[in-house]
Amino acid sequence: MKKLLMTAIFGTVLVLSACGGNDEENADNENNDTATEEPAENEAPADENENAGDEGGGGTVDTAAAEEAYQQSCQSCHGADLSGQVGPSLQAVGSEYSREEILEIIQNGKGSMPGGQATGEDAEMIASWLAEKK
Template sequence: MKKISFLFLLAAAFILNGCGSGDQAEDDGQTPSEDQQTEENDGSNATEGTVDTAAAEEAYKKSCQSCHGADLSGNVGPDLTEVGSKYSQEEILEIIEKGKGGMPPGQATGEDAELIATWLAEKK
């Protein structure tokens, strides 16, 4: 009788283990859903079409504000309040990297330049 009870419990444990607890998503071989990916993302990286505004503003203050003003209205450099209606993100990035007119190249580089360009492209 003890053997039968033990075997029954063992079989039940295997069956229940195979069923799972119900808390996990069914593994259908697909990647996590967008909602699951969002929950896992700590928000430190901007996704395509969005920009980390705080990081972009900080990079702007460091690299651009002295010429273009704290409010983007211009100082020594031109007004940038509506620069996104004149230039695309790619064009703005090129200006930042290569310079234009009186603006020297490389005032911001790498990720900072990309953040600033994406942020400014939204200014329309």
């Protein structure tokens, strides 16, 4: 019985730590926003990373920035390829939810997902980017 209880507690701690705790890392990244960023060797030029079709936003989505924000805030639960791990797959989330609905989920959470994993501009970029996934 003790082993089962300890396993359950360890599993819960592991899941909760994987989905949270990015506040300090995000604060560090926000402080470095003024620094000039050079694209990595495998990234396409910025103009190739911007896509039209932002539902409800009326602008373009900076794909590279949205992917980076996703990696920092969402990848640990939803997977690098959006296929899902602890959280559900996001590969076709844009066919189920609008940009505004996705933003609301990011901000407030849904089911076992806590809210606030990404905030501000990052949350808006991620929502716009995911809304294009159909």
